Amino acid sequence: MDFGFSGQDELFRMEARAWLDAHVDGERDRRSWERALGSAGWIGLGWGEGGYGNRTASLTQQVAWAEEYARSGAPARSGHIGENLLAPTLIAHGTDEQKARFLPPVAAGEELWCQGYSEPGAGSDLAGVRTKAELDPDGRTYRVTGQKIWTSLAHEADWCFVLARTDPESARHHGLSFLLVPMDQPGRIEVRPIRQMTGTSEFNEVFFDGARAEHVVGGEGHGWRVAMSLLGFERGVSTLAQQIGFAAELGRVVRTAVETGAADDPVVRELLVRQWAELRVMRWNAMRTLGSSGEAGAPSVAKLLWAGWHQRLGELAVRVRGAAAGVGPVDWSPSAPYELDAAQHLFLFSRADTIYGGSDQIQRTIIAERVLGLPREPKGAA
The missing domain is CATH 1.10.540.10 (Acyl-CoA dehydrogenase/oxidase, N-terminal domain)
Known part of the structure; x- marks a missing residue:
């Protein structure tokens, strides 16, 4: 294109x-x-x-x-x-x-949403969800019970789209439904922030205890098809915007390397150039796949490219800082503010890049099976 x-x-x-x-x-x-x-x-x-x-x-x-x-x-x-x-x-x-x-x-920007997919024991293996939804006798309201985890922005959201099991006799990707659940249900929904290494809490645990839901997207029992369709929208135009942010982070690392003298090291210079070159490759790949129609494995390739790249940038960010990168808050008491500079935050947060949104191992399996046509990985008993 x-x-x-x-x-x-x-x-x-x-x-x-x-x-x-x-x-x-x-x-x-x-x-x-x-x-x-x-x-x-x-x-x-x-x-x-x-x-x-x-x-x-x-x-x-x-x-x-x-x-x-x-x-x-x-x-x-x-x-x-x-x-x-x-x-x-x-x-x-x-x-x-x-x-x-x-x-x-x-x-209008009036209602905010969060995504209720991952659960303890059902993260990358999404078909293992155990959150259940039972239909009330009125035939129109579901009662949702279960736990979701790594739910971004759940503490701010007005609604949550939830993948839940509506057929108690089903297994794996069968019998799932895609429900729209209002978050303002005191006593039925509890949101617990998860404190990360960075000291921030963008992710949350969400507990549903008979929470009410009246809207099913795609029909009861068709949740897997809807959920997979949604994941196809997850990595689109926003990937290019993400790369603008990556370029700004790389620029800060380069400036720090020059200021600290780390750029005088030929090994560091080679790493900086490699990061720049790989970022250009990511941009070209993103533009190519935006112009394609449902190219098999494209989202998995993109995730593998940027996750590893960003993680390596975090490692390089603290390397060019030298010993100063290991200096944290002076006051280590529990009440002290947990403050990190940009390089420290980048290093710590990027540790999770190769896990969330589908781990590297899962992405490689998808590419192997759906693109290269290799034998499917054996699955354990449902």
Whole structure:
């Protein structure tokens, strides 16, 4: 695919840049920022002509917006799960009633979502979920009971899309349903933040104790098909925006290497050049796969490329800092603030890159089986 930007794309880019320059404010909280994005029509650029309150943009214009957003220093999005995961899934599998109910609040930045997939013992092996949903006698309300883990932004979310087992006699990917669960159910839903090595808590455990859900996407028992469809939307245009952030991080590492003298070491220089070259390869690969239609294994290849790259960058970031990279807070009392500099945060957070979103081992298995046609890996008893 020729992924050049047209004159119209560049005009769109200039409009996006001007709006971001005028509205990015470090003092604004994340929820009000989502509303600002929604009121200006910047949410849901890739949804197509749906009449749900969002402007439409071509693929190249979506890339331009994502790149300008990453460059602007705008806040990390708290609405991206609803915009980039739930919304395309509803457009593909939801009823007209579900689209009319849930898409406009996402486009307006009014309702935030989280993803209820992973469980203890069912992370990369998603077919092993044990969270159950039982249909009430009224025939329209489900009672959801179980535990989800590594749930990003659950502490901020208004809704959660949950993969749950609606057929108690089923096993593996059979008998699952894709439910939309409101999070404001005191006594029925508990969210517990998970403190990470970085001291932050973006991830959470979520416990459902008879939580009510009335909406099933794709029909009861078809949750696996819907869930897999959603994962196909997970790595799209946002991958290119992610790489803008990676380039900024690499730039900081290079500047630090020059300032500390680490760049005088030929081995360090080679590592820096390799990081730069691999980042260019990732960009070209992302552009190539954006222009393809359902290329087998493409999301797994992309995940393998960026996860290992980012982890190596974290290691390089502390290496060029030298001994200073090992210095932490002076006051180690439990009440002391847990503060890390950018290099330390990058190193610690990137430890998880090769695990979350599908571990490297899982991605390699997908590529081996679905792309190379190798024999399937033996599965244990269900």
